[in-house]
Amino acid sequence: LQGRGTFIFSVLCLLPQAVLARWACARACPPSCSCTQEKSCSVLCDRSGLAELPKEFPCEAAAINLDKNRLKFLSERAFGTLPSLKSLSLDHNNISFITPGAFKGLANLVELKMAHNEYISYLHTRTFTGLKKLVRLDLSDCNLFNIPDRIFIEQTALRELLCFQNNFRRIPGAIRGMENLTHIYLERNKIEAVAYNSLLSLGSLRYLNLQENRINVIHEQAFQDLVRLENFYLNDNLLSDLPRLAFRGLIHLKMLNLGGNQLTNVSKTWFSDLVEVEILYLDRNQLLYIEEGTFENLTSLITLHLNSNNLTTLPFPVFQPIYFLGRLYLFKNPWECDCSLEWLKDWMENYKLVRDIPCASPSSVAGLDLSEVVFTKVNGTCVDPAELNLTTASSEVASTTENRFHSLISKLLQQELREEMGNGTESRRNGTLVDSCSYLRHTCPLCLFLFTPLQM
Ligand SMILES: *[C@@H]1O[C@H](CO)[C@@H](O)[C@H](O)[C@H]1NC(C)=O
Ligand SMILES: *[C@@H]1O[C@H](CO)[C@@H](O)[C@H](O)[C@H]1NC(C)=O
Ligand SMILES: *[C@@H]1O[C@H](CO)[C@@H](O)[C@H](O)[C@H]1NC(C)=O
Ligand SMILES: *[C@@H]1O[C@H](CO)[C@@H](O)[C@H](O)[C@H]1NC(C)=O
Ligand SMILES: *[C@@H]1O[C@H](CO)[C@@H](O)[C@H](O)[C@H]1NC(C)=O
Ligand SMILES: *[C@@H]1O[C@H](CO)[C@@H](O)[C@H](O)[C@H]1NC(C)=O
Ligand SMILES: *[C@@H]1O[C@H](CO)[C@@H](O)[C@H](O)[C@H]1NC(C)=O
Numbered sequence: 001l002q003g004r005g006t007f008i009f010s011v012l013c014l015l016p017q018a019v020l021a022r023w024a025c026a027r028a029c030p031p032s033c034s035c036t037q038e039k040s041c042s043v044l045c046d047r048s049g050l051a052e053l054p055k056e057f058p059c060e061a062a063a064i065n066l067d068k069n070r071l072k073f074l075s076e077r078a079f080g081t082l083p084s085l086k087s088l089s090l091d092h093n094n095i096s097f098i099t100p101g102a103f104k105g106l107a108n109l110v111e112l113k114m115a116h117n118e119y120i121s122y123l124h125t126r127t128f129t130g131l132k133k134l135v136r137l138d139l140s141d142c143n144l145f146n147i148p149d150r151i152f153i154e155q156t157a158l159r160e161l162l163c164f165q166n167n168f169r170r171i172p173g174a175i176r177g178m179e180n181l182t183h184i185y186l187e188r189n190k191i192e193a194v195a196y197n198s199l200l201s202l203g204s205l206r207y208l209n210l211q212e213n214r215i216n217v218i219h220e221q222a223f224q225d226l227v228r229l230e231n232f233y234l235n236d237n238l239l240s241d242l243p244r245l246a247f248r249g250l251i252h253l254k255m256l257n258l259g260g261n262q263l264t265n266v267s268k269t270w271f272s273d274l275v276e277v278e279i280l281y282l283d284r285n286q287l288l289y290i291e292e293g294t295f296e297n298l299t300s301l302i303t304l305h306l307n308s309n310n311l312t313t314l315p316f317p318v319f320q321p322i323y324f325l326g327r328l329y330l331f332k333n334p335w336e337c338d339c340s341l342e343w344l345k346d347w348m349e350n351y352k353l354v355r356d357i358p359c360a361s362p363s364s365v366a367g368l369d370l371s372e373v374v375f376t377k378v379n380g381t382c383v384d385p386a387e388l389n390l391t392t393a394s395s396e397v398a399s400t401t402e403n404r405f406h407s408l409i410s411k412l413l414q415q416e417l418r419e420e421m422g423n424g425t426e427s428r429r430n431g432t433l434v435d436s437c438s439y440l441r442h443t444c445p446l447c448l449f450l451f452t453p454l455q456m
């Protein structure tokens with residue numbers, strides 16, 4: 001009887017599907033599952049306490065959900081032949097062994113999810129045999145230590161590989177040369193290094209997540225093939241330095257996260273090519289020193305996170321020339337609020353792009369926020385708070401912020417104009433600030449940033 005049922009079913013599968021689909025999907029629904037036929041046949045067997053796979057699934061099944069059961073084992077051809085199956089989910093089971101060839105017969109499977117199976121620690125080279133159309137594979141939160149180098153030999157269409165929260169100690173060699181991969185999730189593993197060939201030929205990769213590993217070494221050419229990379233998470237590793245040209249050629253990078261490492265110096269060679277980066281995280285390191293010109297080529301930068309470091313000062317030239325129109329995060333640094341940070345206070349007050357800059361020194365202003373520090377001027381020159389008593393700094397001595405800001409601007413303007421125009425005293429006296437600005441806009445992007453709000 002069972003043999004005949006299977007035979008009838010095989011015949012039905014060969015018929016044009018439209019008429020029979022709805023009926024067939026429901027008719028062959030496994031016990032303890034529910035089946036719905038909307039656009040396609042979905043088989044829902046999640047949270048059903050299953051310790052074993054159902055014997056049979058509707059042959060027109062397009063999606064099968066077996067999440068949150070107690071499955072332990074997948075035999076060869078565990079799902080039979082399901083030519084319409086696109087999506088199979090086995091998340092949150094207790095699978096510990098997958099027989100090679102378990103997915104044979106699922107020739108059109110696009111997405112396979114096996115996340116949260118904490119006893120999968122090993123996969124055979126032929127585990128995914130037959131899955132030639134697979135685009136998305138989720139093996140997150142299993143217990144994998146490695147996977148065989150040739151495991152994806154048939155998965156040439158694979159685009160997204162999710163392997164976060166496993167026990168990898170190196171980037172799996174299996175991904176090398178997978179030129180169709182666009183997304184790789186390897187966060188929360190135990191990866192210690194990125195070798196020159198770890199990420200070879202991943203020319204389509206747009207998203208790479210290596211956060212929360214133990215990476216302390218990156219080879220100089222490790223990222224050189226990632227020419228389309230847009231989002232790169234390297235945060236919360238053990239990096240104390242980076243190769244000079246680590247990110248060379250990553251001209252499409254939009255977001256780079258280097259937060260939560262042990263960097264002390266930022267080299268101006270690191271970000272040379274990152275002309276499309278909009279968000280850069282350097283927070284939670286131990287930065288003491290940022291080389292002048294470091295942000296010079298970051299012409300798309302919108303947000304820069306420098307908070308929670310050991311910075312005491314931030315020389316104006318670090319930001320020169322500046323295209324920076326967004327937010328700057330500087331809190332939790334031991335700022336030394338002397339005259340060298342006066343420009344920053346002006347910036348803070350006028351653009352509201354920066355706030356929360358607590359001063360650690362000099363002692364006369366320790367505990368204050370930079371916005372509260374009154375820089376006193378004697379004959380137009382800022383005098384460090386250390387040299388004066390705060391209480392004596394009356395409003396007479398300190399000019400208003402606005403005036404000081406204007407003087408900062410006119411200093412810059414004069415310098416620029418003198419360089420550009422020689423003795424243009426006449427035109428300067430006659431020209432308004434606005435004229436000068438529109439002139440400067442062509443020569444100095446900084447001015448766009450510094451001057452625009454003033455005219456309002
Ligand atoms: C899951 O599998 C492991 C090992 O295969 C076993 O020790 C454990 O009891 C199983 N857990 C459940 C809930 O079945
Ligand atoms: C990438 O995909 C194309 C088209 O699907 C395929 O021809 C090619 O072999 C794939 N490349 C790799 C390295 O798998
Ligand atoms: C950081 O830069 C400073 C100043 O250039 C230099 O003295 C120091 O050696 C550098 N430290 C490292 C770890 O590169
Ligand atoms: C900025 O880009 C130019 C042109 O590519 C390059 O010559 C220069 O060295 C870069 N600046 C830095 C700080 O790397
Ligand atoms: C940064 O400051 C922390 C304490 O605030 C200190 O433990 C650490 O050694 C400092 N790092 C450097 C490189 O100075
Ligand atoms: C300020 O300028 C006046 C006159 O130009 C001069 O007498 C005085 O010594 C100057 N003060 C300081 C602190 O330079
Ligand atoms: C400066 O401060 C000290 C202690 O805070 C005080 O004794 C002294 O009189 C102050 N000097 C002036 C000129 O106000």
Ligand SMILES: *[C@@H]1O[C@H](CO)[C@@H](O)[C@H](O)[C@H]1NC(C)=O
Nearest residue numbers: 418419420421422423424425
């Ligand atoms: C600028 O003006 C000074 C004095 O007015 C003059 O001696 C000098 O030659 C002028 N320089 C130029 C480049 O015009």
Ligand SMILES: *[C@@H]1O[C@H](CO)[C@@H](O)[C@H](O)[C@H]1NC(C)=O
Nearest residue numbers: 425426427428429430431432
């Ligand atoms: C100022 O500029 C205007 C036109 O831009 C001109 O007519 C006028 O003579 C100039 N004044 C001086 C003092 O140069």
